[in-house]
Amino acid sequence: MADNILEMRSITKTFPGVAALSDVSLAVARGQIHAICGENGAGKSTLMKVLSGVYPAGSYGGEIVFDGEPVHFRGIRDSEARGVVIIHQELALVPQLSIAENIFLGNERRGAGGLIDWNRTNAEAATLLESVGLRENPVTPIVQLGVGKQQLVEIAKALSKRVRLLILDEPTAALNDVDSAHLLELLRRLREQGITCILISHKLNEITAIADSITVLRDGRTVERLDTGSGEVTQERIIRGMVGRDLDSFYPSRLPSPGEEVLRIEDWTVRHPNRDRTVVDRASLHVRAGEVVGIAGLMGAGRTELAMSVFGRSYGRDITGRLYLRGREIRARTVAEAISHGIAYATEDRKRFGLNLIDDVRRNISAAGLRKLARLGWVHGNEEIKVAEASRRDLDIRAPSVMAVVGKLSGGNQQKVVLSKWLFTDPDVLILDEPTRGIDVGAKYEIYTIVNRLVAEGKAIVLISSELPELLGMCDRIYTLSGGRITGELPVGEATQEKLMALMAKDRETAR
Incomplete structure (x- = not known):
């Protein structure tokens, strides 16, 4: 029987009107890289928030067993105390603080009288930076680093907490090929040091290259567990589990017919x-x-x-x-x-510049073309709803209604809202x-x-x-x-x- 560092058994998590996770089970072997795959909205991030205590014990059903013992994490501090550290897709670094200050934020190195020992802080930060292959001065402000280097700072921060299980949510989503390769090589080195990793990624080529095993989720349920050591796991095989069907081609065919x-x-x-x-x-x-x-x-x-x-x-x-x-x-x-x-421009950063995440689908879709809906300076509310409903239908935006808050939609559906907004401007x-x-x-x-x-x-x-x-x-x-x-x-x-x-x-x- 495999030596599992983690088992999540029959995890169920519901939000008002939505079952995010239904009887999901997950087993991760010690010292391996385990990937979690699934479409947007499949429940990957929700499952990891349950594991890391973001959703505390009592707010979900099922059982978590870590290192052979049932655990009940009431928050992030509880999970980190056991060596479970999560790095979210949206990096949690303070731009104006230095690398060293970010690494030990909330975990400060103190000396006599309770004051921060800056020499010790910077020296330990330098050691951690060397371990992740980042050649930067520990006093460098985070704002001066690119996204790839910031990811390495996050991992150094995790190592400072004596991490045993490192969870990475889309770590290479915003990285170029060089930085992505560097990060994956670092994960291999961490595996050699005995650190277990859970990797969530949409880049299936990276998963097949680095993961030892894979759990596939679909619609909030566990579909299957795959062992990459069998040599039979391909991107096409993973996709079939994720979407429930074969994609005959990654790109739909089109007959070019350019005009003027x-x-x-x-x-x-x-x-x-x-x-x-x-x-x-x-x-x-x-x-x-x-x-x-x-x-x-x-x-x-x-x-x-x-x-x-x-x-x-x-x-x-x-x-x-x-x-x-x-x-x-x-x-x-x-x-x-x-x-x-x-001319319309759909930005690369939909969360910062493309959408108002705290507003609803309806208002996001109409935002760039309000003049088309205005009468004597007033927006015609019924027409606005009709436009949003038509877009929801035409682009298959999966939301409970056009009054749903955009920030609660999956990434793919958020992107469809961005497209709808600009298509409304014709x-x-x-x-x-x-x-x-x-x-x-x-x-x-x-x-x-x-x-x-x-x-x-x-x-x-x-x-x-x-x-x-x-x-x-x-x-x-x-x-x-x-x-x-x-x-x-x-x-x-x-x-x-x-x-x-x-x-x-x-x-x-x-x-x-």
Whole structure:
């Protein structure tokens, strides 16, 4: 019998009107990496919140056995005292504090008189940083670190608590390929040190590469447990368990039929809003009706900066260049002007910039097009509900009603609300910035199907993505960016991941 460090038996968790978990069971062997897979809303994060005490004992049914003993965690402190530490997808670091201060926040290293011993704090932080492979001074403020390095600080923080079971919720969702590989290698090293890990991720290629075993959840229930050591676990096999069916292709088929040019950008240059540097340098591209044009680039290449500056100059300063819509030069100096010209931008960060998470589905959908619903300065409430209901039906937004709070929806359904908001403005050009980040394969397929439908209606789509297979699977042409400059343009029939990577890594000086 396997030596299990954790067993969760018949866990049931309900919220008003919703059964989030129904009789879920989970067993994790000591010293292994165990992955939990499932679509958005399957119950993965809820299960881990039960385990870590975010949802305290008594608020759920079932039993948790840790290291052979039944446990009843009343909160995070209880679980951490036993060595169970969770790192949430939304990192819990204080930007203005130093690395060392964040690592020991709430667990301060004190000396005589109860005062913080800063020499000990910084020395122990340096040792922890070395153990996770992060070469940074412990006194460096968190705000100066990229997301990948912040993830390593979170793991160092967990190690400072003598972690025995480390839970990581979507740790690579916002990381580039290099940082993701570094993080996965660190998890392998932790496994060698005897630390057990639970990994929640939508990146199935990472799971098949690193996990020893997998539990698949669907609709709040345990579907199956897979042992990757058998050599028979594939991404397709996991997907079948997650969605209950085979996905014949990760990307729905589409017959390209581009029409007239809709958007043209010429010699577009953008300066950083606070620093003395150019982030977009004389970029030119065009998009036709019924076409999906991709933009590929490494972290910091200027993809989002280009998109946001085009969308009503919502990023940057000293912006120069020309913008044409259907052959006519336009000015889009504000977001309102961009919307009036038929340009829409779905941000890469839907939770911060794309949605009002404390408001309902109805108001989020109508937010960008209130003028279409206004009469004498008043919004027509019944019409607003009708519009939201139509969007909920057309895009299959899974919410109890259009009055449901957006923040309580799954990531995939939140993304559909973002798309609904911009589709209500009836744009000619729709810029999608990382539209499938942080959502599961089933929801991704639904988003891809929506994109194909929009293209068939004659919309011009610009797709920005960090996932090269996604660009190759969805686009007709792909532009590459490096250092703010366009370094190449390839029709998808000629593009490969290798060719795109070579262009993305091209030195900006050689692209002049």
